[in-house]
Amino acid sequence: MLNVDFRKQLEQFELHMQFQMGKEIVAVVGSSGSGKTTLLNCIAGIMQPDAGGISLHGTDFYKESKKPLKIQKRRVGYLFQDYALFPHLSVEQNILYATSRNNDIAHISELTKILDISLLLSKYPHQISGGEKQRVALARALAAKPDLLLLDEPFSALDDETRSRCQSELLRIHELWSIPVILVTHRIEDAQKLAKRCIRIEKGRMTEQLQP
Template sequence: MLAADFSKGLENFDLNISFTLGHEIMALTGPSGSGKTTLLNCIAGIVQPDQGEISLNGRIFYTEGKRPLKIQKRKVGYLFQDYALFPHFTAEQNIFYSMQGKRDSPMLKELIHILGIEEILAKYPHQISGGEKQRVALARALVAKPDILLLDEPFSALDDDTRDRCHHQLLRIHDRWQIPVIFVTHRKSDAEKLAHRSLRIERGQMAEQ
């Protein structure tokens, strides 16, 4: 279970967060600049809160007055909004970048099959579509066997058909992995289709929907 109870000062307001999340999918909605990505970054360890506490399955990520847990030790899978693929790496090399252990593991083969990316592993990011980039980035986020998955507007650049396929793949992966998932979206339909819960954030203040 993820437990987040913290505050972080932003340029024009304070972000105040307090929620718990089990093995569910939660959507973060709200206007641009309201603090949604900062929330993800605090969980991942890219940004540190000013006060409060963040923990996952009893492991303390951050608590006020103590050194925060390093990013590498948090076991967080993060899919960035622009996917952040290395342009000079093939899709396969991008996936392997964050992987530890055998590259022919059954788990990796299953993940590649679920995402349907077998035929693009030898291609470079500029040779594949937006939906394919999204699936490669998702595979890279999952191969390290994370305890939580964070997705920052993962469907924003996709056409309707590709978005539907990616929705299906995310639900299939969640059903298989049973880990907490938090995704940011501006589309009400994404939240309604995928999320067990929705959390709306406006100017740093949250309201469960």
């Protein structure tokens, strides 16, 4: 169970988020600059809230007046908006980056098979398409077996056909892994297709929680 209840002062407004979620996909929708990415950054530990708390399965990520849990210890998979693949490493090195032990090989080969990227392993990020980058970044985020998956506009750079295929893959992976997934998007269609629940934020305020 992920518990989020925090406040953070941003330049234009105060971001106030309060929700709970289980092993489901929750979409966060809102216009640009509404605080969606800040929400993910606070959960991942890249930014710290000013007050409140964030916890996952009883482990405090952030609790007011306590030292925040280090990013490295949060076991969060984070897919950045433009994927942030390491440009100097091959696809295989990107995916294997966090896994140094051989016992992860079965998990990795299963991931590459599911995401259909086995033929890309020797290529570099600048040699593959946007859709392929998205799948590689997803494989990398899942390679370290995270307890929570954060997706920041994962489909924004994809054409309709690739977007649809990647969405199906994400649903398949979620069925197999069954971990909480927060999907940030500005497209209500993505939220409707993928999420059980949808949170809308405007200028840092949660305006509604809907069942898409």
